[in-house]
Amino acid sequence: MADTRSQPAVRKGQGSTKISRDQFxxxxxxxxxxxxxxxxxxxxxxxxxxxxxxxxxxxRSPRTIKAGAGFANPEFKLPVEWLDARQRIKDAAxxxxxxxxxSRILLICASPRSDETCPGEMSKTFRLVRHAxxxxxxxxxLDVDLLDLSQLTSEQGRTIFPCKACVSTAMPLCHWPCSCxxxxxxxxxxxxxxxxxxxxxxxxxxxxVTPVHWYQAPSVLKLMMDRLVCADGGNPDxxxxxxxxxxxxxxxxxxxxxxxxxxxxxxxSIVVHGDTVGAETVRRALHDWLSDMALVPAGAxxxxxxxxxxxxPYAVSHDALDRDAALMTEVENAAHTLVEAVGRLRAxxxxxGVGLRAPRPK
Numbered sequence: 001m002a003d004t005r006s007q008p009a010v011r012k013g014q015g016s017t018k019i020s021r022d023q024f025x026x027x028x029x030x031x032x033x034x035x036x037x038x039x040x041x042x043x044x045x046x047x048x049x050x051x052x053x054x055x056x057x058x059x060r061s062p063r064t065i066k067a068g069a070g071f072a073n074p075e076f077k078l079p080v081e082w083l084d085a086r087q088r089i090k091d092a093a094x095x096x097x098x099x100x101x102x103s104r105i106l107l108i109c110a111s112p113r114s115d116e117t118c119p120g121e122m123s124k125t126f127r128l129v130r131h132a133x134x135x136x137x138x139x140x141x142l143d144v145d146l147l148d149l150s151q152l153t154s155e156q157g158r159t160i161f162p163c164k165a166c167v168s169t170a171m172p173l174c175h176w177p178c179s180c181x182x183x184x185x186x187x188x189x190x191x192x193x194x195x196x197x198x199x200x201x202x203x204x205x206x207x208x209v210t211p212v213h214w215y216q217a218p219s220v221l222k223l224m225m226d227r228l229v230c231a232d233g234g235n236p237d238x239x240x241x242x243x244x245x246x247x248x249x250x251x252x253x254x255x256x257x258x259x260x261x262x263x264x265x266x267x268x269s270i271v272v273h274g275d276t277v278g279a280e281t282v283r284r285a286l287h288d289w290l291s292d293m294a295l296v297p298a299g300a301x302x303x304x305x306x307x308x309x310x311x312x313p314y315a316v317s318h319d320a321l322d323r324d325a326a327l328m329t330e331v332e333n334a335a336h337t338l339v340e341a342v343g344r345l346r347a348x349x350x351x352x353g354v355g356l357r358a359p360r361p362k
């Protein structure tokens with residue numbers, strides 16, 4: 001139903017973040033601080049001059065082609081990279097929707113800690129994930145896709161850029177998949193989300209194992225969560241908003257937007273662990289987030305929050321986990337419960353309430 005309010009104004013006035021030529025050069029050259037580059041000054045100067053021209057040109061997506069068939073405006077030019085990400089999502093959705101073939105579980109390790117970077121020791125989260133992985137892989141007819149978010153801290157060039165909150169201007173301005181990145185003019189490239197979106201779409205079930213960081217989800221997990229906002233009502237056709245035109249997006253939302261749930265009816269499981277506080281808070285927040293996106297809780301045994309080495313020194317926390325056989329069993333049970341829930345959904349079972357009209361679709 002269309003909203004009868006008048007077209008709202010687009011608010012401006014936050015100021016410019018344009019940097020000077022000298023600032024640009026300083027920041028760009030910091031990428032080559034290592035003395036190994038000292039003999040390539042002239043080459044770096046030439047490349048920096050080209051990079052400055054690209055920055056001044058301001059093209060977020062310098063390679064575009066006509067959208068083509070299937071879009072509201074086939075003549076509108078869309079980024080080649082976005083079209084590629086869209087196609088991978090469509091391919092993943094086709095695999096997900098097939099009645100035959102194995103069920104797929106996306107298993108997410110949400111700790112930034114790794115023995116390949118400064119902590120020098122693997123996370124307890126990773127150990128729990130490995131235990132869940134072994135349990136899942138023992139189930140027949142199942143594929144397990146391990147997404148280890150610690151790669152953001154330990155792997156060269158691995159990045160998830162922050163959400164720009166386009167949805168808060170108007171839901172249709174938030175494109176599915178996200179079209180905010182890459183932004184070549186600002187050097188915001190190698191964004192991991194275009195690889196992550198199809199992995200969520202392909203999955204029949206999702207299992208997140210995470211620690212608590214200051215009463216909250218770890219930053220690596222929160223980055224992915226925020227960028228998944230486009231899965232919850234996002235616009236699959238950027239030509240309807242002429243790319244990123246806020247005026248068009250506002251008008252489109254007020255004309256009657258249906259807020260499509262692009263990840264609907266995938267089952268989920270959550271395991272949250274902490275050492276002193278916050279496990280219950282993070283478990284509830286993740287449960288609410290996934291439920292709001294219309295994913296389906298697998299069952300009570302699939303949602304776990306526990307403390308490892310409660311108020312003991314961090315230095316012996318792995319030893320505390322060694323002794324916690326009950327937690328390992330709970331992780332196994334969470335994995336088994338998720339597999340059962342996925343089986344029911346793939347066999348045609350539907351969550352209670354499916355088909356009811358939502359009076360508040362947002």
